[in-house]
Amino acid sequence: MNASQDPLKHEQGCYHCGLDIPPGSQYITQIGGVDRQMCCPGCQAVAQVIADGGLENYYKHRTSEATSPEAISADDQLLAELSLYDHDSVQSSFVVQTDKLTRQATLVIEGITCAACVWLLEHHLGALDGVEKVSVNLTNHRARIDWQQSEIKLSEILLAIHSIGYQGHPYHPDKEEQLLERETKLAMRRLGIAGVFSMQIMMLAAALYTGAGASLEAQYETFIRWASLVLATPVVFYASRPFFEAALRDLKTRHLTMDVPVSIAIGGAYTASIWATLTNSGEVYFDSVSMFTFFLLIGRFLEMKARHRTGRAGNALLNLLPASAVRYDDGQETVVAANELQQGDRVLVKPGHTIPADGRIIKGSSSIDESALTGEYLPLTKGIEDSVVGGTINVENPIDIEVTQVGASSQLSSIVRLLERAHEEKPQVARLADKVSGYFVAAVLITAATVGLTWWQINPDHAFWITLSVLVVTCPCALSLATPTALTAATGTLRQNGLLITRGHVLESLAKATHIVFDKTGTLTEGNLSLQQIRTLSEITDIDSLKIAAALESHSEHPIAKAFHKDPRVQNTAAAETLTNHVGQGLEGIVNGQRYFIGKPGFASQHCGADLSFDDAPDRSGQWLLLASEDQPLAWFGLNDPPRKQAATMITSLQQMGLEVQMLTGDSSAAVEHIAGQLKINRVISGVSPEQKLQHIQKLQDEGAQLIMVGDGINDIPVLAGAQTSIAMGSATDLAKTNADAVLISGELMRLPQALQLARRTRSNIRQNLGWSIFYNLIALPLAATGMIAPWMAAIGMSVSSLVVVGNALRLTKLGKTNPVE
Amino acid sequence: MSIIYLLIPIAIILAGVAMWGFLWSVNSGQLDDLESPAHSILFEDDDHLIPDDAKPRDDNETK
Helix, strand or coil: CCHHHCCCCCCCCCCCCCCCCCCCCCCEEEECCEEEECCCHHHHHHHHHHHHCCCCHHHHHCCCCCCCCCCCCCCHHHHHHHHHCCCHHHHCCCEEECCCCEEEEEEEEECCCCHHHHHHHHHHHHCCCCEEEEEEECCCCEEEEEEECCCCCHHHHHHHHHHCCCEEEECCCCHHHHHHHHHHHHHHHHHHHHHHHHHHHHHHHHHHHHHCCCCCCHHHHHHHHHHHHHHHHHHHHHHCHHHHHHHHHHHHCCCCCCHHHHHHHHHHHHHHHHHHHHHCCCCCCHHHHHHHHHHHHHHHHHHHHHHHCCCCHHHHHHCCCCCEEEEEECCEEEEEEHHHCCCCCEEEECCCCECCCEEEEEECCEEEECHHHHCCCCCEEECCCCEECCCCEECCCCEEEEEEECHHHCHHHHHHHHHHHHHHCCCHHHHHHHHHHHHHHHHHHHHHHHHHHHHHHHCHHHHHHHHHHHHHHHCCHHHHHHHHHHHHHHHHHHHHCCEEECCCCHHHHHHHCCEEEECHHHHHECCCCEEEEEEECCCCCHHHHHHHHHHHHCCCCCHHHHHHHHCHHHCCCCCCEEEEEECCCEEEEEECCEEEEEECHHHHCCCCCCCCCHHHCCCCCCEEEEEEECCCEEEEEEEECCECCCHHHHHHHHHHCCCEEEEECCCCCCHHHHHHHHHCCCEEECCCCHHHHHHHHHHHHHCCCCEEEEECCHHHHHHHHHCCEEEEECCCCHHHHHHCCEEECCCCCCHHHHHHHHHHHHHHHHHHHHHHHHHHHHHHHHHHHCCCCCHHHHHHHHHHHHHHHHHHHHHHHCCCCCCCCC | CCCHHHHHHHHHHHHHHHHHHHHHHHHCCCCCCCCHHHHHCCCCCCHHHCCHHHCCCCCCCCC
16 A cells, blocks of 8 residues: 555544544544544534433444434424425325324334444434334344324434434335345245254154164054155145246246256155155155255255345435425425426525426526536536436525426436346346256256166166156255355355455356456545645745635535535634635635635636636646635645545556456546546546446447446446446445445455455365366266165265365355455 | 154144244244344443443443
């Protein structure tokens, strides 16, 4: 890591959220009798509420840091929005009246990071008067709250959630989510039944095996067989139903999968065992049937869990749109729910607020922060007749807009549609794996049939059990375990180290990757502007010029102004007088009786006779602001979005591993070149829209590139979905995370090269496993086919070969060391 | 040995009861969240129950 980039930043992070504390920051909260430093007023306020409520234990127990709270305190807009939720009409969709006085609501809580959050929420909310019961689910981030309608209002509960740094939204389950929930419960029930009953059957089978022959009298043996039959029946008819259904579906579509031989083995063995029980002849295989089902179900269940882990897309998108809007009704301003807006409505958007729907400006002008959609972190200046997009943020002045698009036709929805399309085009890798296993299955079936027929000719008595042995021995158990065990071990290791993998193909694709494409803002960089350098042009000192600039910027919510607010040298600067905001140009105001201008060089210098432009700025990197008085230009301020600490090291090690690193960004400013230079990225594509991003990676993929996309914003979602492998940053929006194949929870970029190396080790591990199980099958198959292996021997052989595979896979539970940083 | 005529049906019935319990817990949402209950037992505010001299010093309590 390049130590010269941040000489003084090696202090502890913010006590609440763990972000860096700006040097000299003054935000301190007393927690458990000790003064703790916070990074911002937001964290300070939240920590104060937690400490005041006597809930400091939260800090003791948590295992990961809190998310940085967005708003400092509840402003009028928030209160107005929350009070909307008190209306019965709004509540009707997510609140149930449990009895006369109590109501129950299910909320989605944003910002839950670990079990301590659950504890904190339950205790903080539970302590409110009128709240009867709170239970928060850590897995799906939902809270169920019961409260007395007469004692407390829902808006007050939501406010309490807000005050400890979380956000509560009503939970509207969409169809897909309800389906997922049903699927999970069904799978659990199947697993439970298979597990409990197969243990019972094994117990009985032990008696049959040990007593086979002399010591067990025939009538008891018959009885035990009947008992096994009773126990095995629900396992076959309920628990293994998905295998039969899938096999039937596959046969209809003329497409062979593992389900076909699995169903034949289960169905065949079960039927044969019933026959044996009824006629009191031959062998029973109830134990093999149920254990086989149980093991297969475990595998399926784990796979399904991983797939569902982030299936919460529906609610995430709606959160981007504000819940309320200010509408003009016959000249009167009324607060309405945003989803009540109609085309043609006139809406007031105050500075700092999110635009509720697509529309065009009919009064006023302002700058609009479209970073959520385009990734451009500097707001765009917009005036009358310009169109604005719902979900973007109005930064500077109040504007009136006329709504042009709502709901499904809005631009935000179109991004979601783009995403759906990208999803559909994705799974080429999976298809290939299917094809290969299809051939394998066909081979197994043909072999088993041939063996069966041959033995039918030679000795019909042995034909059935030998065929069964062949099916069990070749049951692609070791073969089918080979990949999943290695993948599970590696996935677990990565999760412990901060990379959460949500889709099965990721490790395979990581190992094969040839290209890695990064988004810039928020991924390679920290995602917000900060003041990097000051160049004075006259006798004025750095700190004096900075004070004047901070006074001018003190009231603005523009990202540029925020860079000044954050600077610790000018905390609590009094605002300048008679501030005037020239939209898209800069600010003008009076400090200590002197008139100053700050902003674009052309604007700031026009009054002092020195006509300066961006060409006169000290260099071409980043964003330069000019401060000028009425007489002369005073100072240049260089603002920049600094790269993340580990970015440069990470890119070097990725390049050493032989990957081509590219940067793909919606930003078109000079900062792009600068960052690329700093990080030594050769190929940079800048100023592209989400559609173009998608096209770019699709083109790369068509040319045969095995691609990894790393990004974070809403604008990256289509490209994340369209990329063969996608990784979202931990700070990304929920929607982006949902659509990524993996999430880098810790935000530590060095995990990427480590993950890639582990993926490569996993690939060779899988190859070893496959080699072993094929070797085993080659030996076992002829033995089974020639009738030298009984079904129980086949089952043992299968288990041993599986154990070897599992043991080998367990070697992947250690993460290799790559360039240990610090 | 004829006791197994009684014992095995009892075992089957017990397994059935266990199964019923399991199905009930799945359907009533007890298994929806497998993570937080494991932690929540550690969170209770029982500090005042621990004698002062038995309290461990907590230097880096967040880690």
